Amino acid sequence: MSMIGLFDSGVGELTVVRELIRKYPGADFVYLGDTARYPYGNKSKETVERYAVEDAKFVIDQGAELVIVACNTASSLAMDKLRATYPDTPFLGVIKPAAALAVTQSKTSVGVVGTRATVGSGIYDEVIKELNPKLKVLQKACPLFVPLVEEGMIDDQVTKMMVRRYLMPLRQKNVETLILGCTHYPFLQPLIERFMGKRVKVINSAEAVVDKAYELYPGLFKESKDSKQTISFTDASSHLDSLASKWLGKKFVGTAVSL
Ligand code: DGL
Secondary structure, three states: OOEEEEEEOOOOHHHHHHHHHHHOOOOEEEEEEOOOOOOOOOOOHHHHHHHHHHHHHHHHHOOOOEEEEOOHHHHHHOHHHHHHHOOOOOEEEOHHHHHHHHHHOOOOEEEEEEOHHHHHHOHHHHHHHHHOOOOEEEEEEOOOHHHHHHOOOOOOHHHHHHHHHHHHHHHHOOOOEEEEEOOOHHHHHHHHHHHHOOOOEEEEHHHHHHHHHHHHOHHHHOOOOOOOEEEEEOOOOHHHHHHHHHHHOOOOOOEEOOO
């Protein structure tokens, strides 16, 4: 059996798992959503590092041979700390795969939406400019998107209003591509695409990271007969189970764990 570990603050990584099981339905994975301590996106670097180290320990203890940091906030702030703490485990964050995909599709400008921590870290700007210094990067923090998604308010008037309010400046500046720099945001992708218009290519960081993980570690995606796919939450509830089952298209019941 080859096991892929994933973690996020909450249901954001479901967008990564959806891509994973859509492309590799038999892949083994262990998923942790740190719902007891979400959101991460408005916390300090020190706190996000501490949480990420504990989340990674859980999935490594469950047998993960690769850890996908399925959270842009932790990928922005905690990768060095994770690699220093667990030098024998490979870690893959979402930032570089998403930035690389956006760069291949943009000639002048890239928009980035994410949590306050991700946007404040400036990491997308840095990585995109390293790949193509000519690109203009326009960023916007959208802190209310995460609680709206966690509430399941995916096609709601309030959410539509917030999409308009947050994204108007990027639409007015005519960005060519828009990176969904938070793994919660693909839940809102249809609303975001509708608002930004057909001209703007929306890049889903969840999709990009699964493709990169397969490119780097294809052996981990093999189908096994007794495929093991588990979902755990630090604060489990039937609300989360129904969100997960609806989004993933099959029944999942989250196990409650403490770290
Ligand atoms: N889904 C996460 C991200 O990609 C975390 C959101 C949050 O907890 O604020 O940044």
